[in-house]
Amino acid sequence: MTTKLTPEEVATLARAGGMRVMAEDLPEVTVRVNAFLDGLAALDDLPLETVQPIPALPHPEEPE
Numbered sequence: 001m002t003t004k005l006t007p008e009e010v011a012t013l014a015r016a017g018g019m020r021v022m023a024e025d026l027p028e029v030t031v032r033v034n035a036f037l038d039g040l041a042a043l044d045d046l047p048l049e050t051v052q053p054i055p056a057l058p059h060p061e062e063p064e
Contacts, residue, residue, distance in 0.1 A: 004034045 005013075010030045014021045021029050 005030060005037070 007026045007030045010033050011021060011026055013033075014029070
């Protein structure tokens with residue numbers, strides 16, 4: 001990921017998701033969110049257009 005989220009953007013996303021991030025924790029949370037997004041960036045290169053989607057969870061009407 002080349003574009004990093006700013007602390008203000010992370011705070012906005014947290015509020016939108018109903019999460020409260022204390023101001024003193026925002027720098028660390030920002031670093032962790034950006035690291036998480038960097039880790040997920042590897043998934044962008046997967047050829048998912050050639051993979052058939054399958055359900056990951058059993059259908060609610062099926063017995064487990």
